[in-house]
Every structure is written in structure tokens, then in C-alpha cells.
Amino acid sequence: MGTATLEPTSIKKGFKSEEYFINMGPQHPATHGVLRLLLTIDGEIIKKVDPDLGYIHRSIEKMCESNSYQQIVHLTDRLDYLSSHINNEAVCLCVENALELEVPERVKVIRTILGELTRIASHTLWWGVMGMDVGAFSSYFYGFRDREMINDIFEETCGARLTMNYNIPGGLMQDIHPNFVKRVKEFIPHFRSKLPEYDRLLTGNIIFQKRTKGVGVLSKEDAINFGASGPVARASGYSCDVRKYHPYSALDKINFTEALDTTGDSFARYKVRIAEMWESLAIIEQLIDNIPEGDHKVATNAVIKLPKGEFYQKVETARGEFGVYIISTGTKNPYRVKFRSPGLSNLSLLNHIAVGGKIGDLVATMATIDIVVPDIDR
Amino acid sequence: MNSISNMIDWFVSTGVLNMAMIALIYLTVFAVLGLFLVLLERKVAAWFQLRIGPNRVGYLGLFQTIADALKLVSKELTGTVKADKFLYNLAPYFVIVTSLMALAVFPFTRDLQAFDINIGVFFLVAISSIGVIGILLGGWSSNNKFALIGAMRSGVQTISYELSVGISLLTMVILTGSLQLSEIIEVQKSGWLIVQGHIPAIIAFMIYMIAGTAETNRAPFDMVEAESELGAGYHTEYSGMKFAYFFLAEFINMFIIAALATTVFFGGWLSPFGITDSLPWMGLFWFLAKTFVLVFLMMWFRWTFPRLRVDQLLTLEWKYLLPINLVNLVLMAVIVWLNLTIQI
Secondary structure, three states: OOOOOOOOOOOOOOOOOOOEEEEEOOOOHHHOOOOEEEEEEEOOEEEEEEEEOOOOOOOHHHHHOOOOHHHHHHHHOOOOHHHHHHHHHHHHHHHHHHHOOOOOHHHHHHHHHHHHHHHHHHHHHHHHHHHHHOOOOHHHHHHHHHHHHHHHHHHHHHOOOOOOOOEEOOEEOOOOOOOHHHHHHHHHHHHHHHHHHHHHHHHOOHHHHHHHOOOOOOOHHHHHHOOOOHHHHHOOOOOOOHHHHOOOOOHHHOOOOOOOOOOOOHHHHHHHHHHHHHHHHHHHHHHHOOOOOOOOEOOOOOOOOOOOEEEEEEEEOOOOEEEEEEEEOOOOOOOEEEEEOHHHHHHOOHHHHHOOOEHHHHHHHHHHHOOOHHHHHO | OHHHHHHHHHHHHHOHHHHHHHHHHHHHHHHHHHHHHHHHHHHHHHHHOOOOOOOOOOHHHOOHHHHHHHHHHHOOOOOOOOOOHHHHHHHHHHHHHHHHHHHHHOOOEOOEOOOOOOOHHHHHHHHHHHHHHHHHHHHHHOOOHHHHHHHHHHHHHHHHHHHHHHHHHHHHHHHHOOOOHHHHHHHHHHOOHHHHOHHHHHHHHHHHHHHHHHHOOOOOOHHHOOHHHHOOHHHOOOOHHHHHHHHHHHHHHHHHHHHHHHHHHOOOOOOHHHOOOOOOOHHHHHHHHHHHHHHHHHHHHHHHOOOOOHHHHHHHHHHHHHHHHHHHHHHHHHHHHOOOOOOO
16 A cells, blocks of 8 residues: 555656546545545546555554453454454454353354344445445445344344444353344345345346446456455455354354355456345354353453463454454463454455546445445554 | 606517516526425435435425525535636536526417527527536536546536437427427327327437436436545535536426427327317426426436446447437438328
8 A cells, every 4th residue: 555645656748648646535435434545547547546544543453452352352343343243253252262261052153143144234234335336326225224124133132233242252241132033033034025126226237237247357366366355255256255164153053155256346246245145144044043042151250361372263254354363471461463354455456456447447346345444444 | 757667668668577577487486496306306216215305394395495495595605716716606607597598498388488489499409508518617617636527527428418319309300390399289289299200209209318317417327426436526616506506407407308308209288188178277287297207207217227337328329329319310201201100
């Protein structure tokens, strides 16, 4: 990313067409937050995209060094706020592994269900915003209608709709609400009937397909080289689902197929996310009927001290592989915490795949990369 | 005293006073119409999007846009320091004046027409191409790159789609043999033109609606504004009343496109099958009813379709609409020549 260059990279001499420089963001409707893109444009054609980060940097990793392990969980909500439950889970799993703590089966199942609900909620929001980015406003409200049901479930279960804080090292903060199973069971058929509506509104639309097919093509090699993960990498044919290869919580007992595509363009990324919503529904359906009885947490010390060493845990958020790396010196605070966020490595692709396209293509590509800016800046 | 009464006499006798009063009524009526079209759009959008829409100001939110307009009038006019002041201030008037001028030639009912000029259709096409100058000026003089991109897109788009609007109207003019709007309606007493001209007329209507939507810079052809790409496009740097002129003009243009389609394809103020021929004032009702159905159609487009990309927009016009249109023109000429029209 480097420092921002305020001059266009190259200006042709004479009266020929000139490349010019334009600031897209930090306040721009398509950048979904305070991301600044320095564009070099020739007419409508993009010559260079230079993302300039740091507008929402809160030094969360540094803050972690002076907080206890229970407190770190709460900070991870503020990374990728659309996958907050999964982020929390990653820290908890990392701490539990370090303590060699075995959490009850009930906790594992509930964590997985909530994780998949989070994924659906994130993808429905992405779908709505994707429509809005390519100019179809109505999809936004249809996406939010279904996300609202999930948020209501979250609200009832843990009292929050966005920043959940439901996981704690050792289990869950409290047991699930008595209505939880009923409401999730209501949601599944509702969403199964609404997902085809998504296809009718956007997927099958000829203009939408023209806007996304063959736009922002990412090859499998590049996906691996740039460290892409999640739907962005899977749309290029790189099978990298952490849930499949390094299952955590209750995912090792689940049958599901990893959504894959080979074309690697924006439309493939779109289709992979739609397929993931179907898969998440299947995962929830397998688990919701047999949540084991038992405690919702195991007791831990009030002050958690991890043994000396280095610990890593990765999970699959809605955006890709999220990793938590903790170096402990045996005290109540970590010596160093590093978050591997999917957004940053996915964003680094942007210059590679958006160059040569039009401004409209850049917007469509950015929408399918599905960036959440606080996740990139941390 | 005598000189003043003389002057009044002169005004009345030459019709200047009449003209001024008609102009004033026209401006008032259409400013209010524009406001209510904005409200209609917001309501229609809400129905498409599982929302209720404005419902707080007045009964069912009827005065919402009046309140918005009052807010815009009372707002401070901000602008950029580096803008080209003269052109920057001039641009909104180009847009709003041409929109309101175009309304002068429409026959709302048999006797309600301000100017019945014999080149009515030509006048409308000519006037609508002046409006784009305002958009170009606005984008250019704002000294903002996003506005400039929007203005350039607008120039390219409007010049391209004007061809389609013009030729599809020309197709219908072959059938009527007149450019005068009142004459065109007279011809339709033996069947609306979309029935008389059957296949080529339906093709011409479809092309006209597509090109007309593009001409008014509305989604799916709203390249000029393209929120997610350019922020607000050509009117990024405008505020207050100057912004309101651009905004109102967009809605009045939509009404013009729909009203012209009503006049040329659907019999204008004529009632279907002559059911209300004995009540001349019902013509106004039929005219507005038909126009609002078409306005609704354009709103339907806007809230359903994604936006095209700028090169796809040009491909659509130059590779598909224009050739089809030219063939259609010939087809219509052949049909009129062989007398294959349907007369009721």
C-alpha cells in the first residue's frame, strides 16, 4: 500500500489523452467505510488502484497487550463487525487450546449454530449492498428483511445485535434463551423460501450478469499468491475452507460441501456466497435438533494466565480465514497479539484485478471482495 | 394615471397580460406537479422495498416534498471557491427552463394547450437537447473531477439516445403525417397510433421508453449520477435551490417523456373507445391517467434494474437500438404505403 502519492504515476506529453488522479474516499458510498482509494484513471479506464489505509486504525493489537484474555474477546467484535461472533470464537478457542480446556459439547454446538447464523447475516447484508453498488437499490431492503430475523435471534440470546460478546474463554456467557431453538427453526424455512427470491431479483438479471461476468477476474495462482481466503479464493477454485480442513467446535461432525467455482470473476464470487448461504442453512439444520444438554461453560480462573508459548487458532469468518496469534510469557496479559484478518489480504488483490476495467467495474469488484474496513485497519 | 391605464389597455389588447398570466399558472402548476412526482417516486420506491415511505408531514405524507422544497429554498447556497462562477450559476437555469418550456406545447385536453405550433414534436426534441447543456456546464464549471466525469457521461449518453427518441417519434410521424401535436391527436380518433401502426408502433414505443429513460438520466441509465461510482455526479457541488432545479427538472423531464408517449402512442386526451366524448373536461383526466401509468412504468424500471456500465450503455444504443430503429422506420413507411394500418 505504501505512502500516498498525490501525483499520477505517468502523464503522457502533448495533446493526447492524459491520465488523471482521483480520490475515491475516504468518504465515498462505494468504499463501505473510511477506505481511501487513490485511482489513476485514463478517461473511464482504471490504470492503478492504490488503497490508502489507516483512517480507522484503533491499534487494537496493541490494546490487547494491556488487557486480560477475557477483555480481548470484546475487542475482536470491533474488527469485522459483521462476523463478530466468529471473531470472538477464534480468541476463545485459542485461549482454551492454550489452557488445554475441554469445553462441553453443548457449547461447541451452540457456537457453531451462532457462527453459521452470523455468516448468513453477513452474506445477506453483503447481498443487499452488492445490489446497491451495481445500482439496484431494492435488494438492500430485501437483504435487511432477512438479516433482521437473525439479529432478533441474537438479541434474544445475548442481548446484542451487532457486537455479540457471547463467547467467553471456557464457554458462553449465559445459556441460550428458551425460544432459541424455536426461532431458529422458524428462520430456516423462511430463508429457504426467500433465497430463490434473491436469485429472481438479482442473479438472473441480464444487466447484473453483464456487470459482473468477466469483471475482476482472479486466477487460482494469484489467489494463492496474494493470500486470499474465503469466498474470494474459493470463487477462483482454491479450496481453502478452514471449516473443512481444520474443523473447530462442532464442525468436525457436520456434512457440508464447500462452495467452489472456477471462473474467478465477480459473478463467481457472487454465486459462491449465495451457495454458502444454502450450506450454512444445511449446517444449522443438522445441529439445531440435537443440542446436547449440559453446562454452558466450564469454570476458569478469574484471572487467566496462559502458559508460556505461542498459540495460533484460525477460523472461517464470512470473509475468509481469520487467525489469532498469541505470544504469552505466562502473565495475565499477552506479550503480543496478532490478528490475521481476511479483509487485508483480499483487499491487496484489488490493484491486481481492477486495473483495465471501468470505474463501474471497480465498484462491482470491490462489492464482491466484500471488504469491511475496520477489519482491514484494526 | 392616464398613461398607466393606457399601458394596461395595451397589455390587454396585445395579449401580453394573458401570456404572462398563463405562464405564471403554468410555472406554478408544474412546480407543484414536480414536487408531487418526487413524492410519488418515494412512495413507489417504498412499495417496492417493503417500506412505508414518507407518512409524517400531512395526510399520508402529502406535504413531505413541500416541506423539503421549503428547506431547500431556505438553505444557504454553498459552492466551491474554484468554480467558474458565471457558468456554475447559469447551469441550473438551462435545465429547469428547458424542462418547463417543453411543457408549453402539450395538449392536456381539447382546449387546454398553451401553444399549438405546427412543429410540436420537433420543438420537443430540440428543447430536450438544450437541457443537456446545463448538465455539461454544471459538471464542467464545478471544478470537481467526479462532477466532470458525470457531465461527460451525460453528454455522451444524451447525444446517443436522442437519436433513438427522434427516430422512434419519426416512425410515428410517418403515420400521422403531421408534427403538430393537436393534429396527431385528431388522427387518433380512428384508433390510437399504437393500434393503428401495430407491430412497428409497438417496437417504436419500446425503443422510445428505453431511450426516454436514458434521456432523463434515470436508472438503469443513471450513469450521470451513479451514486456508488461518482457520489452525486454532475450536481455534487450544488446546494439549496440550485440543486432543487436539477432535481425538479429530472422529474418534470420524466413527466414530459411520459406525456409525449401518451400523446404520440396512446391517443393523448382521447378516452378509450370514446366513452367520455360527451364530457370534454374528462380529457384532462384521461391524459393524466395515461401519463401517470407510464410514469409508474419508469419508476418501476428504476427500482428494479441494476445500472448499466457506461460502455454497455453505448453498445446498447449504437449496436442494437439504432439499427432496429432504422429498420423499423422503413417497415412503418412500407406499412403506410401499402395501407396496412388498422383503422377502427
